[in-house]
Amino acid sequence: MKKQLKIDSKTDQLVAVREFISQAAFASGFSDEDVSKIALAVDEACTNVIKHAYRFQQDKKITITVRDDHGNFEISIVDNGKQFDPSMLQAPDMKEYLSTYRRGGLGVYLMKSLMDKVEYDIEPGKRNQVKLIKHIPR
Amino acid sequence: MSDFKIAQRETNNVNVLELKGYLDAHTAPKLEEAFQQLLKSDRTRIVVNCRDLSYISSAGLGVFMAFIEDVREKSGDIKLTNMSTKVYNVFDLLGFPLLYEIFKDESEAVKKFNDKK
Numbered sequence: 001m002k003k004q005l006k007i008d009s010k011t012d013q014l015v016a017v018r019e020f021i022s023q024a025a026f027a028s029g030f031s032d033e034d035v036s037k038i039a040l041a042v043d044e045a046c047t048n049v050i051k052h053a054y055r056f057q058q059d060k061k062i063t064i065t066v067r068d069d070h071g072n073f074e075i076s077i078v079d080n081g082k083q084f085d086p087s088m089l090q091a092p093d094m095k096e097y098l099s100t101y102r103r104g105g106l107g108v109y110l111m112k113s114l115m116d117k118v119e120y121d122i123e124p125g126k127r128n129q130v131k132l133i134k135h136i137p138r
Numbered sequence: 139m140s141d142f143k144i145a146q147r148e149t150n151n152v153n154v155l156e157l158k159g160y161l162d163a164h165t166a167p168k169l170e171e172a173f174q175q176l177l178k179s180d181r182t183r184i185v186v187n188c189r190d191l192s193y194i195s196s197a198g199l200g201v202f203m204a205f206i207e208d209v210r211e212k213s214g215d216i217k218l219t220n221m222s223t224k225v226y227n228v229f230d231l232l233g234f235p236l237l238y239e240i241f242k243d244e245s246e247a248v249k250k251f252n253d254k255k
Contacts, residue, residue, distance in 0.1 A: 011162070011163045011164035012164050014162050014163060014195075015162075016163055019191075030191065033224075036224055039230065040193075040195060042175060043162060043163075043195050044196055047162070047163040047196070047197060050163065051163070058176065093231070094232060094233045098166075105201075106196035106200055106232060107195075107196040107197075108197055109196075109232065110195075110196050110228075110231065110232070114229050114231075
């Protein structure tokens with residue numbers, strides 16, 4: 001199975017992203033709880049692209065591709081925006097984070113907590129890809 | 139369009155925000171504005187009732203993080219109530235129960251504010 005959705009880099013598209021991902025995850029046999037987790041992780045990845053890679057430029061595109069392959073549910077999120085700052089890829093230490101009332105960076109922590117694997121493939125100045133992977137329950 | 143609404147009311151000197159719908163990066167500015175208005179008028183005894191909140195992402199959680207310090211500096215607090223399991227799980231995953239008081243029911247949070255007097 002392979003499905004694709006192309007969206008404008010606008011936050012009002014997030015609802016369509018969550019619906020697209022939820023339908024695909026349900027079709028692959030995930031429970032309600034897991035479907036919610038996957039949809040949230042993909043929302044976070046797209047929000048990061050809109051905010052950090054495209055800096056709210058609304059005329060850019062994000063391509064979301066879902067594959068159900070060898071027991072893995074794999075979502076790829078591709079943009080052609082600014083290269084990710086490597087420090088963005090680090091999830092914060094939540095204890096320290098909460099004690100200092102910081103804001104931002106929560107999305108990366110959530111993605112890592114909600115999915116089995118998060119991978120980045122960055123071609124500087126050309127293309128950023130985030131891959132979110134969850135094992136399909138048998 | 140993401141559907142998100144905030145209803146505001148006052149009960150026993152506590153400001154209650156009732157959240158409804160989907161709180162994501164698109165709708166979070168609405169909540170930010172509501173907190174800003176409350177802070178501006180020094181109404182810092184705040185209960186956020188999440189009974190009809192269907193979804194929250196980190197953009198929504200970030201709004202709570204952004205205001206809690208200012209609210210507490212003014213001797214107020216933000217207390218959360220009536221969360222669905224799904225929404226609570228997101229707060230819990232990030233360790234928010236360490237930082238915020240979360241109650242099953244709005245009345246308990248309102249009572250806690252007034253017990254403190």
